[in-house]
Amino acid sequence: AEIADRVPLIWLHLAECTGCSESLIRADTPTIDSVIFDHISVEYHETLMAAAGWQAEENLEHALEAYKGGYVLAVEGAVPTANDGHYLTVGCKGHTGMEIVHHAAEGAAAIVSVGTCAAFGGVQAAAPNPTEAKGVDQVVHKPVVNLGGCPPSEKNIVGTLMYFVMFGKLPPLDMYGRPKWAYGARVHDNCERRGRFDAGEFVETFGDEGAKQGYCLYKVGCKGPYTYNNCPTERFNHHTSWPVLAGHGCIGCSEPNFWDAMADFEKP
Ligand code: SF4
Ligand code: SF4
Ligand code: F3S
CATH class of the missing domain: 4.10.480.10 (Cytochrome-c3 hydrogenase, C-terminal domain)
Structure with a gap:
């Protein structure tokens, strides 16, 4: 497929350990190569992309603008909210994670919280939660799919992304926003x-x-x-x-x- 046919993916790293990205790259059905070359266009992912520094920030801004309304936003990591979000700043301009996720959520066609940190706050939110870390769905005012798991399996990540690629909508969710196809049984x-x-x-x-x-x-x-x-x-x-x-x-x-x-x- 041409790039234009593939669904753009913008993947943010907030307060996290990158274990969820480690899980993602172990996908085998389909393989991660097939996912990113045939179905999804990874426009921004700090661990996987070649760009760094100012160039990376420009790439993010460009992708948010170029694919406005059509990209999937995946978030890995919790959002620290105490002290105006300043327990987490990312990049050269000193933006907080909270600012970045708000900004990126605006033009997203779908938002997926990858892992328990992004979904529910995770270890960062453990008592006494000094940074007031929260799940993404507590700070953005849009529907969010919560892929619980520390990390979630590669199948739960890729399966959810592929559901959106194939059907153009999000899968049915349980009471915590988790896809029922993956989290429906104990x-x-x-x-x-x-x-x-x-x-x-x-x-x-x-x-x-x-x-x-x-x-x-x-x-x-x-x-x-x-x-x-x-x-x-x-x-x-x-x-x-x-x-x-x-x-x-x-x-x-x-x-x-x-x-x-x-x-x-x-x-x-
Ligand atoms: Fe790491 Fe677990 Fe958080 Fe994923 S959910 S970023 S594996 S701590
Ligand atoms: Fe855990 Fe035992 Fe239940 Fe398996 S059968 S999930 S080991 S309690
Ligand atoms: Fe997590 Fe329990 Fe599965 S610890 S990886 S939900 S078996």
């Missing part, structure tokens, strides 16, 4: 250790005989029964693994406020 519902849970076979301490046998991780803190995500069926990194298969319980990373609500992560 981790516990599709977990391969669910039979162990039903049989009452539990790991009591990490490294015990039950752990070696693949018993259920509920008693060592698994939050799968309270967490909505498709990790057991879709997995991560080319379908390689997911937390429970790797031997640690789910910590509820796709849920709002999980740092405060789900911790201590190794206790039921």
